[in-house]
Amino acid sequence: MKLIFEKGVKGRRGVKLPECDVPVKFDIPRNFHRANDAELPEVSELEVVRHYTELSRRNFGVDNNFYPLGSCTMKYNPKIDEEVCRYKGFTELHPLLPQLRHGGMLTQGALEVIYNTERLLSEITGMAEFTMQPLAGAHGELTGTMIIAAYHRDKGNKKTKIVVPDSSHGTNPASAAICGYSIVSVPSNSEGMIDYDAFVKAIDSETAAVMLTCPNTLGLFEPEIKKLAQKVHEVDGLMYCDGANMNAILGKVRPGDIGFDLMHINLHKTFATPHGGGGPGAGPVGVVEKLRKFLPISLVVKRNDGTYALDYDRPSSIGFIAPFYGNFGIILRAYCYILMLGKEGLARVSENAVLNANYIKEKLKKYYQVAHDPIACMHECVFSSVKQNKNGVHTLDIAKRLIDYGFHPPTIYFPLIVKEAIMIEPTETESKETLDAFIETMIKISQESESEPETVKSAPKTTPVSRLDEVAAAKDMDLRF
Amino acid sequence: MPYISNTEKQQQEMLDAIGVKSVEDLFKPVPKDFAPASFRIPKGKSEIEVRQHLHALASKNATGLTCFLGGGFYDHFIPSAVDALVSRSEFYTAYTPYQPEISQGVLQAIYEYQTAICRLTGMDISNASIYDGGTALYEAAMMAARITKRKKIIVCEGVSLIYRTMLRSYTKNLYLNFVEVPVSPNGTADREKIFREIDKDTAAVILQNPNFFGCIDDFSDIAQKAHSAGALAVCSVYPISLGLLKPPSEMGMDIVTGEGQSLGLPLSFGGPYFGFLATTKQHVRQMPGRVVGRTHDKEGRQGFVFTLQTREQHIRREKATSNICTNSTLNTIAATIYLSLIGKNGLKEVAALCANKAGYACQKLTRIKNVKKKFAAPFFNEFVVELPIDANNAVSALIDKGFAPGLPLGRFYKGMDNCMLVAVTEKRTKEEIGHLKEALEGVLKDE
Structure with a gap:
């Protein structure tokens, strides 16, 4: 298929733009x-x-068919959220309006949305307060590390290290390293859980923090x-707490109750805002009382007179x-979603996410090796294709074959600690x-x-292109037309 | 329950298949004493109720003000086709294209986006986007520090005050040495002061064109000076202005960033937007974030994939060039659609309309007694006027008359209490500009 730059004709x-209605020609020296x-298109x-x-x-979304991409929570994105974020009262609102004197009064509705969402997230997670500013999950992690x-x-603590399990998302060590911390990576045990003794051994007076995903990236709950x-x-x-998997424990566990001091939530995962082909998302960060004063500037507060x-x-x-108050359009969608579901609904979300994952695990475990088989998994299950490997078929091949059958493949080769991993999150x-x-x-x-x-x-044979030459892509570096 | 498909009967069938009695059994791995201390969330609402509630909230916001407010975020025209196309749910309900065979739509769109950004800025290579213009500038500073292995970042105060405050927060935690240099009296970068700061520890000089006050500059001499000291030149640009103004590549910039909001995205109270980051071939391996490359399959058919991934966090973990993962793909698709619709000639026209109307507005406003243009430097579509009264007072009074007349600068710059930053886009009409002039005249008379 041609590029847009290869289409059209000169002129x-x-x-159609309006004619210039002012009698002035700009005065900018040659x-x-x-x-x-x-050289933009002429089309x-x-x-x-x-x-x-x-x-x-030539693209595949949740609206096309099942998209069990583990760790990414590709659930249905409700249409009401898309409608609401397009209300003119929101889209036309200039972010600098609150900087004008009494300007906050011009944006009361928007500030209320942010405030209410912040309160809801705090209650859902057991944190004292959230900043709604971080613009993505990894941005939330960076914000958390700065806190x-x-x-x-x-x-006045001298701290140099952040401890992570080897099953963590790559963004965890990357975020911590940016803030100047050295990373201590602790191997998981044979059950896919943190190795408690090894972890305790890794903790010393220079440990700034421990970063854990809860439930962990294998879809398992860490009881310790x-x-x-x-x-x-x-x-x-x-x-x-990396809250990427919060969707498994809504109404069941609150990170703030079990010893976590701060966390981020991916609104585009747990709270159903669209993934947009890779963003924009939002990664609000919540903290316990003792960390509140470090939260970013600014915060939305409710005054005694009921204004924001x-x-x-x-x-x-x-x-x-x-730059401002976070990805407002995304916060707005998450707000609608939480309002629609309510207390009951949120708990049902996690129950059904866990039920669906366990159903798949149970039905497939005869055919594919389960990476770790505890009593029950949470919202996702991880298999390995080692059984299928003997005829030279690998996880990548299985993923590509699924495409021929009309499904989006699961996440593959993650977590890195599982050989030939196939990570399925049904939602x-x-x-x-x-x-x-x-x-x-x-x-x-x-x-x-x-x-x-x-x-x-x-495989795949049914797509506009078959497997692409990634080596050539890296070598040729054809990154623009 | 909304959005949950399985009936109770089906749920029971599934529990039977798993071999447990109830859903609670599946939560057994969670210790009993982990139960929530509280969970005070309101009862779920219907779609009708949610719509009513959000309508009520939206109407508590002031829209309908005639907008002369800019500061890096502008009320530009958005063709209807932009939202119609990004509302295709094959785009917006997809995730990062990890499976290229069924993601050629997003991948090709990103490749087209990278092409458009390169053609606008004149740079060799663009990444697939950053969260916003401010985080893009921070990533550029980090990138310069990595390339030069130096720690000093010189920032001209002509760079957006929002971005400077962001850079300050980030660098405080990242142990970079951050030096801010005031602008010269005519509103442009102060060469003498910047040159004095450039030394062998300097990683980058960060500039902005047009700068926060709307003033236009040609930074070629500063880039040259930076290069001769082994430092990089970084510039944040306003993409619409590039329909008219000299591209940063021709000034010798090494990294170019900017805010993408003006390219087809609504203001939406501060986001979501996207930031762009472009650089030269030489530095591509130090570039943060994702990038799409063109390649082919076995049958020789053209296709697109993410490439140069060995820079990234999911492979390199703590040694990655950045922690960025998700960026702002949907918004870059909107921008690419916008730039295609506006096209080569349209972008020139939009830029010229903005500049003409801003020129006219400046002329009109400065005809009012005791209202002066603050800076002598030429400007694009934004300029600073100095009023005979505190700009905050003027702005409050003008809000009551139906205008968002501009940004008062006193809060952000010493000695600029009477100054107001006024932006004019192609959407403003001669009539609206005339009304603003009359309204301001009235306000000043009343004082």
Whole structure:
């Protein structure tokens, strides 16, 4: 398919602009002007519409079919959220309005949305307060690490290390390293859990924090968190919770109750805001009481008279980490989602997410090796394709074959500690019929890997392109037209 | 229950298949004493109720003010086709394209986006986006520190005050040495002061064009000076202005960043937006974030994949060039659609309309007695006027008359209590500008 830059003809226009109605021509000296035009497309509106409609047809979203991408929580994105965030009262609101005198009064509705969402998230997680500013999960982690650093600076603690399990998301060590901490990676035990003794051994007076994903990245719940938190607190370290998997424990466990001091939540996972093909998301960070004063500037507060305002007077704060008040449009969608579900609904979300994952685990475990088989997994289950490997069929091949059958593949080769990992997260929004169809297909592919391994290895065959040459891509570095 | 598909009967069938009695059994790995201390969340609402509630909240916001407020975020025209196309749920309900065979739509769109950013800025290579213009600038500072292995970052005060406060917070935690240099009296970068600061510890000089006061500059001499000291030159740009103004590549910039909001995204109270980051071929391996490359399959068909991933966190973990993972893909698709619709000639026209109307507004406002243009330097679509009264007072009075007239600068800059930053886009009309002039005149008369 051609690029938009290869379409159109010279002089064609996509948009009609108004004629200039002022009697002034700008007064900018020639030497500041652009000598050559930026070579943008010259296409009609219809060409643009057809081009991007065709591109959308070469893409796969949750609205197309089952998207069991583990760790990413590809649940259904409710349409009401998309409608509400397009209300003019929100889209046309300039973010600098509250900076004008009495300007906060011009944006009361928006501030109330942020305030209410913050309160709801605090109650859901057991934290004292959230900053809604972080613009993505990894940005939340960076914010969290800056709060950890500020806490220790404030107390005069000499801290140099952050301890993570080897099953953690790559963003955890990457975020911690940016803030100047060295990373201590602790191997998990054979059950896929943190090795409690090894962890305790890794903790010493220079431990700034421990970062854990809860439930962990294998979809398992770590029962020793409270005990571990105690050890970490004994050396005045902090417990950071990567809340990427919060969708498994809504109404069941609150990180703030079990020893975590701060956490981030991915609104685009647990709270159903769309993933947008890779963003924009949002990664609010919640903290316990003792860390509140370090939260970024500004925070939305409710005054005694019931109005909302922005609090900038925060001398101990880590400062500004985002231009304004967070990804407002995303916060708004998450707010609607929480309102729709309510207390009951949130608990049902986690129950059904866990039920669906366990159902898949149970139905597939005869065919694929389960990475770790405890009593029950949480919202996702991890398999390994080692059984299928004997005819040269690998996890990548199984993933590609699923595409031929109309499914989005699960997450593959993560967590890194599981050989040939296949990580399946069905989410609560999927029906039993969909799960059954997927299970049947997975079983069929397992059989194919015996009977016709070449078919599996050469998949997919049904897509506009087959497997692409990634080595050539890295070598040629053709990154623009 | 909304959005949950399985009926109770089905749930029971599934529990039977698993071999447990109830869902509670599945939560057995969670110790009993982990139960929530409280969970005070209101009861769920219907779609009708949620819509009513959000309508009520939206109407508590003041819209309908005639907008002359800018400061890096502008009320530009957005063609209807932009939202119609990004509302295709094949785009917005997808995730990061890990499976290229079924993600060619997003991958090709990102490649087109990278192309558009390169053509706008004149740079060799663009990444797939950062969260916003401020985080893009912070990533650029980090990138410069990595490339030069130096720690001093010089920032011209012409750079957005929002971005400078963000840079200050980040660098405080990242142990970089952050030096801010005031602008010269005419509103542009102060060469003498910047040159004095450039030394062998300098990683980067960070500039902005047009700067926060709207003033236009040509930073070629500063880039040259930075290079001769082994430092990099970094510039944040306003993409719409590049329809008219000299691209940063021609000034010798090494890294170019900017806020993408003006390219087809609503103001939406501060986000979501996206930031762009572009650089030269030489530095591509130190670039943060994702990047898409063009390649082919076995049959020789063209296709697109994420590439150069060995820089990234999911492979390199703590040794990655950045911790960024998710960026702002959907918004970059919106920007690419916007730039395609506006096109080569349209972008020039939008830029010229902005500059003409801003020129006219400046002329009109400074005809009012005791209202002066603050800086002598030429400007693009934003300028500072100095009023005979505190700008905060003027702005409050003008809000009551239906305008968001501009940003008072006293809170942010010493000695600028009477100054107001006024922005004009292609959406403003001669009539609206005339009304603003009359309204301001009235306010000043009443004082």
